[in-house]
Amino acid sequence: MSLIIKTISRMLIPFIFVYAIWLILTGHTSPGGAFAGGVTASLAVALAYASFGISSTKERFSYSIAHMGRILGLLGFIVMGVIAMLLGKSFLGNFLPKFGGHFTMAGVIIVLSLCIGILVGCEFSLLLYYLFGGGGKE
Amino acid sequence: MELLIGFVFILIIASAIAVVVLKDLLAAALALGACGFLIGIVFFLMMAPDLAIVQFVIETLTLFVLVIALARTHRRSTGDEPVKIKAVLGIVVICIFLLFLSFVVPLMTEFGSPALEVSRHYIHAGIEETGSENLITSILLDYRAYDTLGEIIVLFVSVLAVSLILKKESKGSR
Numbered sequence: 001m002s003l004i005i006k007t008i009s010r011m012l013i014p015f016i017f018v019y020a021i022w023l024i025l026t027g028h029t030s031p032g033g034a035f036a037g038g039v040t041a042s043l044a045v046a047l048a049y050a051s052f053g054i055s056s057t058k059e060r061f062s063y064s065i066a067h068m069g070r071i072l073g074l075l076g077f078i079v080m081g082v083i084a085m086l087l088g089k090s091f092l093g094n095f096l097p098k099f100g101g102h103f104t105m106a107g108v109i110i111v112l113s114l115c116i117g118i119l120v121g122c123e124f125s126l127l128l129y130y131l132f133g134g135g136g137k138e
Numbered sequence: 139m140e141l142l143i144g145f146v147f148i149l150i151i152a153s154a155i156a157v158v159v160l161k162d163l164l165a166a167a168l169a170l171g172a173c174g175f176l177i178g179i180v181f182f183l184m185m186a187p188d189l190a191i192v193q194f195v196i197e198t199l200t201l202f203v204l205v206i207a208l209a210r211t212h213r214r215s216t217g218d219e220p221v222k223i224k225a226v227l228g229i230v231v232i233c234i235f236l237l238f239l240s241f242v243v244p245l246m247t248e249f250g251s252p253a254l255e256v257s258r259h260y261i262h263a264g265i266e267e268t269g270s271e272n273l274i275t276s277i278l279l280d281y282r283a284y285d286t287l288g289e290i291i292v293l294f295v296s297v298l299a300v301s302l303i304l305k306k307e308s309k310g311s312r
Binding site for chain 2: 023027028029030031032033034035036039040042043046050070073074077078081091092094098105106107109112113116119120123124126127128130131132
C-alpha cells in the first residue's frame with residue numbers, strides 16, 4: 001500500500017487496540033462488551049494486514065501466539081467455572097467479592113470478559129490469516 | 139422517532155435490492171455493507187447500543203473480507219441465469235411471507251413488554267445480584283454464562299475446522 005496509508009495506519013492501530021481493551025474492560029458498566037472488543041482487536045490486525053502485508057503482520061502477531069491466546073481464553077473461562085464449583089457455588093458462579101470500585105464491582109464478570117475478549121480476538125485474527133495468509137506456514 | 143426508523147428501514151430495503159440487482163460485485167459488496175450499517179443504526183435508534191456496536195464491528199470485518207476476496211478474484215458477476223423464473227419465484231416467496239406476517243404480527247407482544255416473567259426479575263434485581271451496571275453483560279456472563287460457554291466453544295471449533303480445511307501441507311509430508 002501507499003506511504004499515506006502506511007503512516008496513518010501505523011498511527012491508528014495503537015488507538016484501535018486501546019479502544020478494544022476499553023470495550024472489554026468496561027463491558028460491565030457501559031455499552032460494548034467482550035465480543036465487540038475482541039472483534040475490534042482483530043480489526044486492528046486486519047488493518048495491519050491490509051496496509052503492511054501478511055508477512056510483517058505475522059512477524060508481530062504469529063500463528064502460535066494466536067493459537068495460544070484462543071486456547072488460554074477457553075481454558076481460563078472453564079477454569080473460572082471449576083474454581084467456583086470447588087468453592088461451593090454453581091458452575092461459573094460469582095465467587096469473587098464485589099468491592100464497588102470500577103473494576104472490582106462485578107466480581108468474576110471482568111475476568112470472564114477478559115477471557116472471551118482474548119479468545120474472540122485471536123479467533124477472528126486466525127480466520128483472516130487462514131483465509132488470506134496462505135495456510136498455516138510460519 | 140418511529141418516522142426516522144421507518145425511513146431507515148426503507149433505505150435498508152433499497153440497499154438490499156441494490157445488492158441483488160447490481161452486476162458489479164464491488165458495488166454489490168458495498169451495498170451489502172450499507173445494508174448492515176443501516177441495521178446497526180436501527181439498533182442504535184431503538185436504544186440497543188450493545189447490539190449496535192457489535193453490528194458495526196462485525197459488518198466492518200465482513201466488508202473487509204468481501205473486498206479482499208473480490209480483489210483476488212473477478213470483479214464482475216458472470217453467468218446469466220433465466221431472470222423470469224427467479225422473479226416469479228421471488229414474488230411467490232414474498233406473498234407467502236406477507237401472508238405469514240399477517241397471521242403472526244397480531245399475536246406478538248407489544249414492543250418493550252417482555253413475554254417471559256423471569257426477565258422482570260433480571261431487570262429489577264440484576265444490579266444487586268451480579269454487581270454489573272450493564273444488564274446485558276450481567277445476563278451474558280452471570281445468569282446465562284453457561285450459554286456463553288457453549289457459544290465460545292462453537293466459535294473455537296469452527297475456527298479449528300477452518301484451520302483444518304485451509305491449512306496447506308508442509309513440503310515434506312506428501
